[in-house]
Amino acid sequence: MDSLIDYILRFGHLNTSEIALIKASVTQIELKKGVYFSEAGAIPRQVGFVVQGVLRGWYYNQDGEDITRCFIAENSLAADYLNLESHQISTEYIQACTDCKLIVFSKAQWEGLSHSIAGWDIIKNKMVQLCMYQKSRKGPVVSQDASSRYLEFLKNYPEVMLRVPLRYIASYLGVTQQSLSRIRKNIS
The missing domain is CATH 2.60.120.10 (Jelly Rolls)
Structure with missing residues (x-):
């Protein structure tokens, strides 16, 4: 409370x-x-x-x-x-x-x-x-590329990344789950 x-x-x-x-x-x-x-x-x-x-x-x-x-x-x-x-x-x-x-x-x-x-x-x-x-x-900016949207997501929702299924994050970013996995691999 x-x-x-x-x-x-x-x-x-x-x-x-x-x-x-x-x-x-x-x-x-x-x-x-x-x-x-x-x-x-x-x-x-x-x-x-x-x-x-x-x-x-x-x-x-x-x-x-x-x-x-x-x-x-x-x-x-x-x-x-x-x-x-x-x-x-x-x-x-x-x-x-x-x-x-x-x-x-x-x-x-x-x-x-x-x-x-x-x-x-x-x-x-x-x-x-x-x-x-x-x-x-x-909200993700559609004109940004997927990697930029992902980085923006990490900035805006740092506490969420490890707590929700990747499919929800992919849906939020407007990419497939496979694309999100590639983006994460390339950024890490």
Whole structure:
């Protein structure tokens, strides 16, 4: 729980009663590897904070291939936030790549804190902006060659490389698993 509070305090000040209110508004969950935090075809209903483990955001393309859009590791928010806010059905999945521990706000709890904590909306908006920025900024640049995309991946996700299957990384980079193996061999 301390890691969540430390994360939130990066974005604004809270007094002890506000911190206690946040702690009372969340639940801790564990997801086994392969279990979904959020699924396509459903309206997202929660915001998570990753305490331990790695999640991946992914979707199916028009050819039915699963495409990894992002990885979400410790000390990061996990949410399909645009669809949560707009109460729309998601087209993406958020799935545990490893066994995970999360601290979770229901949508009602997440939004309800605005009524009890004067600066919550500002803090919440800053957290969401960072979350959205990280997801958009960390996507591979299609115009880069595969080796450059891989090096960028290592820079952006150093903690993920040894924790998730190579097929997810290959999918994220837009290369085959065999190509990724060659790239890794040539760079090492």
